[in-house]
Structures are given as structure tokens and as C-alpha cells.
Amino acid sequence: MIDLRYVREHPDLVRASQRARGADDSLVDALIAADADRRAAVGAADDLRSAQKAASLAVRGASAEGRPAVLERAKALAAQVKDAEEAERAADAALRTAHLALANVVADGVPPGGEDDAVTLRTVGEVPEYDFPVRDHLEIGELLGAIDMERGAKVSGARFYFLTGPGALLEFALAQLAISRAVAAGFTPVVAPALVRPEAMEGTGFLGEHDEEVYRVERDDLYLVGTSEVALAGMHMNEVLDLSAGPRRYAGWSSCFRREAGSYGKDTKGIIRVHWFDKVEMFSFCPPADAAAEHLRLLQWEEEFLTALELPYRVVDIAAGDLGTSAARKFDIEAWFPSQGTYRELTSTSDCTTFQARRLSIRYRDAEGRTQVAATLNGTLCAVARTIACLLEVHQRADGSVHVPPALRPWLGGHELLTPGMSLAAVSGPGVPAPAAPTR
Structure with a gap:
């Protein structure tokens, strides 16, 4: 959620941000x-509690004749305090609901428009x-014996798959490459849970x-996560x-699950x-003043x-109307x-400023020792299934090899090549001795 003080002080900017997203500024x-x-409600409850405290003190000092009236007033105030505290709780709940409904404030410089209005920064x-x-x-995956969609659908339904043989080995190779590069860059590797609480x-x-x-x-x-960002x-x-000592960085590995509601007809093949797919996700906690620079590092x-x-690629700056609720700015690669003759999203990185940390109560101590709300950022290092798809297509050869x-x-x-029918033992990686033949 966004800083409530910012909303009070800059309501017009927040309304403009909502409009830029195509969201309801009301x-x-x-x-x-x-x-x-x-x-x-808080002020009313505080005033009544003060009056109740004064009445309680008055009871102790009241004369015998005046005591019943003072007691009656104290009783009436106790009932009013109870009602006021219930009103305070209801007002707290209503405020939280209204606060959660508001998306993050769009960062300065984000392109206007919707899904088709992203700006290409470089190719x-x-x-x-x-x-x-x-x-x-x-087609390439089937020639290699790397992808089995038919049996994936038989077991789990549409848009599920098996990675088999070289496809499975490609997944493990990409995971190893992604994690090793992340660790070299200072990230702590994490195997994250795929189920999380509400x-x-x-x-x-x-x-x-x-x-x-x-x-x-x-x-x-x-809930099954759509990204390990949630667990991290x-x-x-x-x-x-x-x-x-600087940003706290994690590289999280997890399986990810998305219903892909509303995407029927898009990339169904x-x-x-x-x-379902597996992914290595980068995640950073840092002071808000460092978030923009950290965002560029993730990119x-x-x-x-x-x-x-x-892999040839382009970097695009996502338009305001296509940003997720938490993101103030997002770059896609x-x-x-x-086969499609076009560029398709493979990774993304988002600066969520203090939006998520405020909801989750994640803070840090500044140079003066005061607690402040942290900023959070995320970036996909490798969404494995899409990356395999892109690798097979870009690096294909006429004979079906890759x-x-x-x-x-x-x-x-x-x-140097994956070829149809090649020995999997030869592809299994370095330094892995073949198992000894069984003896009788």
C-alpha cells in the first residue's frame, strides 16, 4: 500500500496515477x-476514555450523597467507550480495505497508455x-525428444507438459547457470515454497x-505462487x-502456477x-532512495x-496502464x-518502492537508527519453459539439431549441439561417473 501521508498531501498526483493506470481515481x-x-473515530474514543478515567477518579473522591450519580455517569461512559472502540475497529477495517484497493503510484517517466504502448529502450x-x-x-522439441505436450495434457490437462530427455537436462542446465551467475553477483540462493498463506x-x-x-x-x-517473489x-x-551493508538480495527457485485466465487463444501451442513452470527470481530489499539504481542493476x-x-532481445519500458498493482515501474526483456517473427516477453523486473513492504511490515534502520519502510524489487532471471522455447527456436539447425x-x-x-537421438549419458554434465555395471 502507498504512504497514507503522501495521499493526504498529494491527492491530485495519486488521482493522476490511478487515471494513468486506467484505474478508478475515485x-x-x-x-x-x-x-x-x-x-x-480514534479521537472520539480517546476523548471518551479520558472522560471515563476522570469519572473513575471522581468516584473515589465522591461523598456518600453524590456517589450514586457519579457511579451512574461512570457506567454510562463505560458503555460509550465500548461503543466507541467498536466504531474505531470498524473504521480501522474500512480504512484498510480502502487502502488495499489503491495501486502503487506510477513513477515519473513511465510511458502513458496500455499494453500496446510500451517504449523500446534498446535492441x-x-x-x-x-x-x-x-x-x-x-516441433524441434519433439524431434529432440525434449517436450511431450500430449502426455502432459493426458496427465494434467491443457497447457501442461513433460520435459523429457534433453528437455529435462536443459532445465537443469539453465537453473545451474542462473543460480551460479546470481551467486557470483552477490545473491543468496533460496529454494522457496510454492504454497503461501493469504x-x-x-x-x-x-x-x-x-x-x-x-x-x-x-x-x-x-495459495500456489505465480512467482517466488511472493515467498521471498x-x-x-x-x-x-x-x-x-547494502541491499539484501535473494535468488529464489520455485515452481510457479498461473491460471492464465483470459488468455485463451494466446500462445496455446x-x-x-x-x-506451471519453474523459475529463478531475483528479489531485493533496499532503502527507498536506492531503489531506482537497484532496478537498473536487476535489469x-x-x-x-x-x-x-x-539470444537477441529488446528492452521495453512498460506503459502505466499495463503495470501490475505493486509496480511503480517495470522493464520487460x-x-x-x-517462428512468430517477433519479440516476446522472456523476463521482467519491477520496482515496487515501499508498496509491498508497507503491507508486509518490512522495515530497516536508517543511519540514525530510526525504523523506516524498506523498498522491494523483483526481476526474473530465468523463466525456464519460455527460455527453453526461445533457445530451441533461435539456435535451431536445418537437420533438427540445436x-x-x-x-x-x-x-x-x-x-556444442543437441541432436535427435543423441546419447543422454553424454549430455548429463561434467564430472558425473557412469554407474558401475551390476554384479551377481
Whole structure:
């Protein structure tokens, strides 16, 4: 949630932010009214409590003749205090509801418009040309024995899949590459839970208008995460962090689940838009004054990862109307998909300022030792399924083989190519001895 003082002092800016998102700016007025009602309720309850305390003292000093009247007044005040405290609780709840309904304030410089209005900041790498008919990633994956959509659907339904053979080995190789690069950059690796409590999901802004995207386990009142951002943010809820040595950074690995509601007909073929995938997510806690610079660092690490995979891409600045509830600014990296002849989102990074930390009560101590609300940022280092799809397409060869970028080779047996029918034992990675033959 956004700083309530900021809303009181700059209501017009917050209304403008809501309009830029295509959201309801009357929510700002509803929040201001709820805030005024709550402060009035608190003031009334405080006044009555003071009067009750004075009446209690008066009872002790009252004469025998005056005592009954004083007692009667104290009793009446006690009842009024009870009613006032109930009104205070109701006003608190109404304020929280109004506060949670408001999205983060859009950062200065974010492009106006909606989904189609993102601004391209730069394009990196040459779009490949092929002297043979281009295959899509599913056709290549089936030739390699790497992707099995038919059996995925048989077991789990549409938009589920098996990664098999070299596909599974590619997943492990990408995970190793992503985590090793993140650790080298100073991130702490985390294997994060894929099920979280409602307060973690709400605190990161994934309920409300986004709840149709979320899978819920109703019996246990838990949610399946769509990104490990949820669990990583929730790790430190209700804590005071030590950020004196710089941002606290995590690289979280988890399975992710998305209902993809409303996306029917979009990328239904293959593993670009699926209900389940694995992902390495970067997450940072830092002082708010450092958030913009940290955002650019996350973007740089994402770009370096895609460069290591030899994937052509472009960086886009997402328009205000396409931002998630928590994000004040978001950059996407879109990689080239030859079968579609266009760039498609592969990673993203968002600056959530203090929005999530305020909801989750995550603070830090400043140089004077005072507690302040932290800023949170997130960035996808590797969404594995989409990255595999892009790798197979960009690096395809006419004979159905796929070029392996040098950065991935240490985890794929040093091989330069993945070829149909190749021995999996040869691709399983370095330093893994073959098991001894069984003896009788």
C-alpha cells in the first residue's frame, strides 16, 4: 500500500496515477474519507476514555450523597467507550480495505497508455536468418525428444507438459547457470515454497484484481505462487532488516502456477504460456532512495544472462496502464522468436518502492537508527519453459539439431549441439561417473 501521508498531501498526483493506470481515481477520495473517519473515530474514543478515567477518579473522591450519580455517569461512559472502540475497529477495517484497493503510484517517466504502448529502450543482438524452413519450438522439441505436450495434457490437462530427455537436462542446465551467475553477483540462493498463506499473497499485491490468475487450495487456505517473489517478500514480513551493508538480495527457485485466465487463444501451442513452470527470481530489499539504481542493476543482470545464451532481445519500458498493482515501474526483456517473427516477453523486473513492504511490515534502520519502510524489487532471471522455447527456436539447425551456447555447455557434457537421438549419458554434465555395471 502507498504512504497514507503522501495521499493526504498529494491527492491530485495519486488521482493522476490511478487515471494513468486506467484505474478508478475515485478510490483516492474513498481512501481520504476513510482516513478522516478513522481519525475522527480514534479521537472520539480517546476523548471518551479520558472522560471515563476522570469519572473513575471522581468516584473515589465522591461523598456518600453524590456517589450514586457519579457511579451512574461512570457506567454510562463505560458503555460509550465500548461503543466507541467498536466504531474505531470498524473504521480501522474500512480504512484498510480502502487502502488495499489503491495501486502503487506510477513513477515519473513511465510511458502513458496500455499494453500496446510500451517504449523500446534498446535492441540487442542480430535477428538470425535461416536458409531453411523455420520450425517452432514444439516441433524441434519433439524431434529432440525434449517436450511431450500430449502426455502432459493426458496427465494434467491443457497447457501442461513433460520435459523429457534433453528437455529435462536443459532445465537443469539453465537453473545451474542462473543460480551460479546470481551467486557470483552477490545473491543468496533460496529454494522457496510454492504454497503461501493469504497474507503473503495479499501483501505482495496478487489478490484483489489479480486473484483470477491464482490457484487456491481452499481446504488449507493456501495459495500456489505465480512467482517466488511472493515467498521471498514474505520471508521478512514483520521484521526489521539490517541494510547497512547494502541491499539484501535473494535468488529464489520455485515452481510457479498461473491460471492464465483470459488468455485463451494466446500462445496455446507449446510451452510459452503454460499453467506451471519453474523459475529463478531475483528479489531485493533496499532503502527507498536506492531503489531506482537497484532496478537498473536487476535489469543489467537479466540482460547479461540473455547475452550469455546468445539470444537477441529488446528492452521495453512498460506503459502505466499495463503495470501490475505493486509496480511503480517495470522493464520487460523481449527475446526474438523466429517462428512468430517477433519479440516476446522472456523476463521482467519491477520496482515496487515501499508498496509491498508497507503491507508486509518490512522495515530497516536508517543511519540514525530510526525504523523506516524498506523498498522491494523483483526481476526474473530465468523463466525456464519460455527460455527453453526461445533457445530451441533461435539456435535451431536445418537437420533438427540445436546449437548449445558456450555458457550452457559445462552443464550439458560440453556438447556444442543437441541432436535427435543423441546419447543422454553424454549430455548429463561434467564430472558425473557412469554407474558401475551390476554384479551377481
